[in-house]
Amino acid sequence: MEKKVLGRKEKITLPELGLNLVGAKIDTGAYTSSLHAEEIRIEEVEGRKLLYFKILMPAHKKFTGKTLFFESYREKKVKNSFGQVEVRYLIETKLQLAGETFRAEFTLSDRSSMKNSILLGRKILRGRFLVDVSKTNLGKPYRKKK
Numbered sequence: 001m002e003k004k005v006l007g008r009k010e011k012i013t014l015p016e017l018g019l020n021l022v023g024a025k026i027d028t029g030a031y032t033s034s035l036h037a038e039e040i041r042i043e044e045v046e047g048r049k050l051l052y053f054k055i056l057m058p059a060h061k062k063f064t065g066k067t068l069f070f071e072s073y074r075e076k077k078v079k080n081s082f083g084q085v086e087v088r089y090l091i092e093t094k095l096q097l098a099g100e101t102f103r104a105e106f107t108l109s110d111r112s113s114m115k116n117s118i119l120l121g122r123k124i125l126r127g128r129f130l131v132d133v134s135k136t137n138l139g140k141p142y143r144k145k146k
Helices: none
Strands: 005-006 009-014 019-026 033-038 038-045 049-057 064-071 073-078 085-097 098-109 119-120 129-132
Touching: 009 073, 009 119, 049 085, 073 098
Parallel strands: 005 129, 019 119, 033 098
Antiparallel strands: 009 019, 009 085, 033 119, 038 049, 049 064, 073 085, 085 098
């Protein structure tokens, strides 16, 4: 299978999160992908533990402010950009990138002080894409067929 070439930044869609063609930074130094979220909390509802969070995308001027919840999630130890180990919640959701649709894992973290609200790490890229860091938006966005 021929790999598609991506630039250092791409437009992605996360349909299950209500995000359409938002900017994401390709980060080959990161293994796991990361998504900006705030008010991250666990609540017990009818005996089930649910992960709630607000998705706010200030870097993309897409202020959804929508509270989402996931029943299926897990905790993962991740080294942050400062080299410190933190425990983050990890969700799996549908990702549309460069005309392809697949399931992808994202850790949730407060990235409000960072320039990019979404990072795509090596785990998503491996076996599918190559990265040309001198370019941006090389992957043709996923568009719904009419």
